[in-house]
Amino acid sequence: MKKNSISVFILLIASALLMASDGSWLRRVPEGDRKRTNPYAGQAEAAAAGKILFMDNCAKCHGDDARGRHNRPSLRSERIEHATDGELAWILRNGNTWKGMPSWSSLPEPERWQIIAYLRSLPPDSATATTATRQGDERP
């Protein structure tokens, strides 16, 4: 009985760890946060700093190319492409702890915006796919 309880507990923990992000966090973002804008939007220097921060803090889970690793979500997906800067700032501050994403609130807020500026500088997967398809079409 005791062994069963322990197994169930371990299974619950394991499944919580393995669950991929389903984007449900987007529904929890308050309207005020959703509308926030990135003070560093479009600034190449901020994106360069954001790249260093991303490599230090995010790449091990989300991959050096931000396409995700080990069931952890890609940050070049359509969902992220369509999320507002404010929504990304909200998830960085609060995390999604039950789905494995920690809170990064102890990184100063300007640094979190710099990470978002970097993410915005990456071509989304949809754009890459479109380009690849076009190149494929052009092939004889």
Add this chain to the structure above:
Amino acid sequence: MIPERDSMARPVHSVTRRVPLSALFTLILSVVCLLHTPAVRAQEPPYFVTYSQVLEEPGNLEVAIKGLTASPKDANAFFSPTLELEYGATAWWTTEIYLQGQATQNDSTIFTGFRWENRFRVLPIEHWINPVLYVEYEDVNGADKSILEVTGHDSISDLQTKNAEGRADIDHTIEGKIILSSNAKGWNFSENYIAEKNMMGGAWEFGYAVGASRPLALVASGRSCLFCRQNFSAGAELYGGLATVHDFGLRDTSHYAGPTLNFNLPHGPTLGFSPQFGLNDNSAGVLWRVKVSYEVQQFRDLFRGKESR
């Protein structure tokens, strides 16, 4: 009764015969560093005693050595290293093992025990104040000088006990903390309320720790640099005992305060330093604390198949 400083009681070779714990800990740390796993830029505030809301990122393993040295009044100088293995089990649960020892001048070098602690983030999103629950089991003997927290009537007289006497007194203790922590405009403010009970007997003992800190720069530089201000964080902490359930208060308790500094080497370890000053006669004069920590990112990925990477 306070024992006299005893420089002749034990021959010096009794110290050198034993394997120094610090050497053992350094060896373990070196092995972990050889895993060729890049280190992360730690986001933890620079506290030594105070806990903040920051938990270990899930899957990461932090290996740290905390060292404390002091020359308390009427006691022999000592060095107390603590090896800390902190693992992020989930984004809301961090578990940690401590192995502790100490070497006292003109006495001996001994292993003093272990601790197993767990921290649980209570609320799913950030608030003005963020609570974290802390539960710990300690199996530590009376010769322990790590001063990872101060509770009850802990005082300088505990540091004056000879190792042979102290190690015979083994405590099995449970400890709980309520950690409250806030981040605002780059600052971190953390308060810990501590309750501890020796399961071998004795009253509930209480203590506190508070800290405030801030990175020296809030905006990151666009180029990689070693001595950028963003790689440093500074702060201060204050901690002490609050006696027991029978005589709650500040009477016959010890308290310490001091500045703290962290230096995060890019892609390398984090170094911490803090001189902490005793605030009353029950406290040791100065505790010199150092810390070296290295975070192995996604430690659990090392055990996954290459095809799934």
